Amino acid sequence: MPSEWPNKGTHTGNTCDVEHGEPPMVSPRRRGLLRILLARYKGALFLLVVILLFLHAGFSSSHNSRPDLALHPVTSKLNALSNVFRAAKGVITKHPIPKLMDDADDAYRAKLGKQSKSLEEAVAEYRKRYKRDPPRGFDEWWAFARENKLRMVDEFDGLMSDLEPFWALSGEEIRRRTQQAGELPSIHLVRVKNGESTTVKMNHAYEDSEVSARAHGFRSMISKFEAKLPDMDFAVNAKAEGRVLVSWDHRTHPNTTLQDSSGGINSMLGGPFVPDWGNDGNIWEAWRRTCPPDTPARKLFSSLRNPFVNEVTNYLSLASPSSDNASTDDTSNSKFAPRNEFQFMSTTNTNLDFCTHPHLHTSQGHFFSDWRTLPALYPVFTPARAQGFMDIRIPSHYYYGSTQRYTYGWDPVNLELKDVDPMEVPWEDKLDKIFWRGATTGGGSHPPGFAPQYQRHRFLRMSSDQSNTTLHSITFSDPPNSNRYLTSRVPAGELNKEVMDVAFVKAVAVESYPGGREALRRDHRFGEAVPLGEHWRYRYLVDLDGMSYSGRFLAFLASDSVPIKSTVYEEWFGDWIQPWVHFIPLSATYKEIYNIHAYFSGPTPSTLLATNATSYSSSSPSS
Secondary structure, eight states, X not given: OOTTSOOTTOOOOBOOOTTSSXXXXXXXXXXXXXXXXXXXXXXXXXXXXXXXXXXXXXXXXOSSOOOOOOOOXXXXXXXXXXXXXXXXXXXXXXXXXXXXXXXXXXXXXXXXXXXXXXXXXXXXXXXXXXXXXXXXXXXXXXXXXXXXTOSOTTOOHHHHHHHGGGGGSOHHHHHHHHHHHHTSXXXXXXXXXXXXXXXXXXXXXXXXXXXXXXXXXXXXXXXXTGGGOOSEEEEEESSSXXXXXXXXXXXXXHHHXXXXXXXXXXXXXTSOOOSXXXXXXXXXXXXXXXXXXXXXXXXXXXXXXXXXXXXXXXXXXXXXXXXXXXXXXXXXXXXXXXXXXXXXXXXXXXXXXXXXXXXXXXXXXXXXXXXXXXXXXXXXXXXEEETTOOOEXXXXXXXXXXOXXXXXXXXXXXXXXXXXXXXXXXXXGSEEEEEEEEESOSOOOSSSSOGGGSHHHHHHHHHTOOOXXXXXXXXXXXXXXXXXXXXXXXXXXXXXXXXXXEEEEEOOSGGGSTTHXXXXXXXXXXXXXXXXXXXXXXEEEEEEOSXXXXXXXXXXXXXXXXXXXXXXXXETTTTTOOBTTTBEEOXXXXXXXXXXXXXXXXXXXXXXXXXXHHOOBOSSOOO
């Protein structure tokens, strides 16, 4: 990079303190510590809200509360986080990214400024938002939240959306369905009895390699306040994939949704539950029934197509805004995939409309999961859920516990969590590249043949393309920090060498890839596995979905590197973080990632070389 090019990626940033006026400057390490606290302690606060709401719904086996006991104190200081990095306002007038960052910063500050300052305000806000009284114990939760300096005390819209279908069920019905769900393969119960919790596996006939890992994590999180809980059970999904898919008809018509489960789970599911699909259906066939009857997904004669990359890319483009000028002025309104390489997402892909654009589903591995879903409403707790699923979100055990693989700051030698990861690198010394390592996970094989379209596979092929025939349009300001733009067509091979360092490190489920292991290794770059701390050597960290959510995301947030995240999954902290404030959102096509790098790091040598040969000026860049 030329020495005169300013480093827009300087990792300083602000913390917005709405209680003390102007936002003081803080160091990257201070923000990293705050992010660790978000991961480790706010999950317990979130779970406490979940449990209070289920008590409100009659989820416990007894309506008599246990004697008042002091909740276990948790020390945390979650202040508002500001921009990951920032360019000067009013300098680059046509580039979409400054507006996205400014809008996101304004939205986040406004949300913080509206949070309740007293219990009375919190109760009033709860009633206003959710049209019901807060659950019993809300005053104790409020005291707990204030003691631990939770700032987002009113933001539980996602949780309430998850719970909304269950309000119509009686407490007796919810408890019965919980017991029935616990009898199914790969769903385990966390049972609270006499103020103590245990993990219960009820289906002993089925052996599972993931026995109770997530249930144990859930139990660990509630252990801080289990002594205050009445006797109750929670059905926790042992798999990463969502489990509950209820059809549109059942969700719309109460006479089918609110059926009595006293006849047993077989009567609810229409027969004995078989854990995998075998030759009897698939996730997509079950999922598209969650769409309204008049949508294209429901009208399909056949829901399966041949998985051709170009065809799917075209369909992804159809989901973007219709305006040809959306890449510069209307980007903040974009909810879906970018039309070209200079259009940026305002948020993640959690709202991709598969009902309207059904052929988009071939690009997302969760539609090909081997695990059969439940077609009836059951209260199953899952770490993340994609659109259309009706699981209830809870914090992942990867985020709460401390492990060398998933936790920033974990010292495996001294077995302690540190504020600064032992392998952290100062921002100015980080490599100016986009980094990713991971396994070939992404989906199952029901039906087979679609693995090349899964999210990680597509990203790997794009970012490791070494050909000079594929050209990417890279746009940057010249002179630096001006409103004059140059767009160069840069060979993919040269650009990837300069910008990307991505590779698979482990081949799994090779039988689902056409051509098997040999073809999988031929079509993608493979490298050596690296410890989590190796990521901190790089400025930009891509976070991609695998079989489900990515368990490394909060570790990436805690670091002094910048997460670039593409996901279709909603997680428990979705109401508390802001795209373009805490991370950079990336579309399902990934096409804009090169221009994200160009904006924050400036043009690469190959881009400047291509500019000298075939440059042109443009006030409104195009593909």
